[in-house]
Amino acid sequence: MTERGHPHEGGDPLNEYGFFAYALNDDRQVQTLLTSQNDKINTIYIIKKYIMNLKQYTQSALALLSEAQNLANSYQHTQLKPVHVMLAGLKNEEGLIVQILKRMGAELAVLQSEVSALLTKLPKASSPVGAINPDSSVVRVLELATKKMQIMGDSFVTTEHLFLALLREDSDLNKIFAQQNITTKQVEAMIVEMRQGKKVTSENFEEGFDSLGKYGKDITALAQEGKIDPIIGRESEIRRTMQILSRRTKNNPVLVGDP
Numbered sequence: 245m246t247e248r249g250h251p252h253e254g255g256d257p258l259n260e261y262g263f264f265a266y267a268l269n270d271d272r273q274v275q276t277l278l279t280s281q282n283d284k285i286n287t288i289y290i291i292k293k294y295i296m297n298l299k300q301y302t303q304s305a306l307a308l309l310s311e312a313q314n315l316a317n318s319y320q321h322t323q324l325k326p327v328h329v330m331l332a333g334l335k336n337e338e339g340l341i342v343q344i345l346k347r348m349g350a351e352l353a354v355l356q357s358e359v360s361a362l363l364t365k366l367p368k369a370s371s372p373v374g375a376i377n378p379d380s381s382v383v384r385v386l387e388l389a390t391k392k393m394q395i396m397g398d399s400f401v402t403t404e405h406l407f408l409a410l411l412r413e414d415s416d417l418n419k420i421f422a423q424q425n426i427t428t429k430q431v432e433a434m435i436v437e438m439r440q441g442k443k444v445t446s447e448n449f450e451e452g453f454d455s456l457g458k459y460g461k462d463i464t465a466l467a468q469e470g471k472i473d474p475i476i477g478r479e480s481e482i483r484r485t486m487q488i489l490s491r492r493t494k495n496n497p498v499l500v501g502d503p
Contacts, residue, residue, distance in 0.1 A: 299447075300390070300393075300399075300400055300401055301400060301401045301447070302400045302401065302402045302403070302444065302446075302447045302448070302449055302450055303447050303448055303450075303451070304339065304340070304402065304403050304450040304451070305400075305401050305402055305403050305405075305406060305450075308329065308332055308333055308336070308339070308403050308406060309329065311332040311335075311336070312324060312328040312329040312331075312332040313328070313376055314332075315328045315331060315332055315363075316328045316376050317376060319363055319366070319368065320368045320369045321363075321366050321367070321368060321369070321376070322367060322368075322369050322376070323376060323377055323378065323379045324376050324377065324378040324379065324382055325366065325378075325379055325381060325382060326381055326382060326385055326410050326413060326414040326417060327359060327362045327363055327366075327414065327416070327417065328363070329382070329385065329406065329410060330359055330407075330410050330414075330417055331356070331359045331360060331363065333403060333406070333407060333410075334352065334355055334356045334359060335356070339403055339450075340402065340403045340404055340407075340450055341403055341404075341407050343438075344404070344407065344431060344434050344435065344438065345426070347434055347437075347438065348426060348430065348431075348434055350421075350424050350426055351424060354424070355420065355421070355424070358420045359417065359420060362416055362417075362420075381413055381414065384409075384413050385406065385409045385410055385413045385414075386401075386406075386409070388408075388409035388412060388413060389401050389405040389406045389408070389409040390405075392405040392408050392409060393405050393444070396443075396444075397443055398443055398444035398445075399443070399444055399445050399446075400444045400445075400446070400447055400449065402444055402449060402450060403450060404435050407431065408428055408431060408432065408435075411426075411427070411428045411431065412428055481499070484497075485497045485499070
C-alpha cells in the first residue's frame with residue numbers, strides 16, 4: 245500500500261486503461277499519487293474522507309475515463325475536465341450515454357457540436373502535456389457518480405452514473421442539454437425504463453445491456469412516430485405476416501425477396 249506523501253518508487257502510475265490515480269490534498273488541488281505496481285486496477289486513495297476504488301467501476305466506465313484523457317491530450321489541454329468526459333461519451337455510438345439519448349429523441353450531432361465548442365475555449369499547452377491531472381470538478385463528478393450508484397442500489401459505477409453526475413456538476417453542460425429538454429430527472433426516468441428493474445452486479449454490465457437497442461431498430465416505435473414510409477402494393481404480404489405473428493407457435497415470419 246502506498247503511504248501518504250510517499251508514492252511507491254518504481255510503481256506504474258497508470259493502470260491498464262491509462263487512467264491516473266489521484267489524491268486530493270488540503271488545498272483542494274489534485275495531485276498524482278502513484279499506485280502499487282502489484283494491482284493493475286488499484287485503489288485510488290483520496291485524502292480527507294474521499295476514497296475511489298477502480299475495482300468498483302465497470303469496464304465501460306473506465307474506458308470512458310481513459311478516452312476522456314485521450315481527448316484532453318489530443319486538444320493539448322492542461323487539465324481533464326467534465327466536458328472531456330461528456331464528449332467521450334457522446335462519441336461512443338455503442339455506449340449507454342448515446343443509447344439513452346437516442347431513446348429520448350435527442351439530436352446527437354447538435355449535442356456533439358456544442359460540447360466540442362466548449363473544448364475550444366479551454367487553454368492549450370504550447371507543447372505536449374503528457375500526464376494530465378483532473379481538476380476538482382472531475383473529482384466531484386466521480387464522487388457524485390459513486391453516490392448515485394449507492395442510491396440506485398448498484399454494485400458498480402457505470403457510464404449512466406457518470407452521465408447523471410456530469411449533468412448535475414457542470415452548469416455549461418447542463419444548459420446545452422436543457423436546450424433539448426434533457427434534464428437529470430428525465431435521464432434517470434429513462435435509465436429506470438431501460439433497465440426494467442435490473443441492478444448493476446457485474447463490471448461487464450453494460451456489454452450485454454439493451455442489446456436490441458444497440459444492434460436493432462424498434463420498427464413499431466418508428467411507425468408510431470411516422471418515420472417509416474408507407475408500404476404500397478403489399479397488402480397480401482402484410483396480412484399474411486400479421487397472421488403468422490398472431491400464431492401461438494411458429495410465429496416467426498421470414499420475408500424473402502425484393503422489398
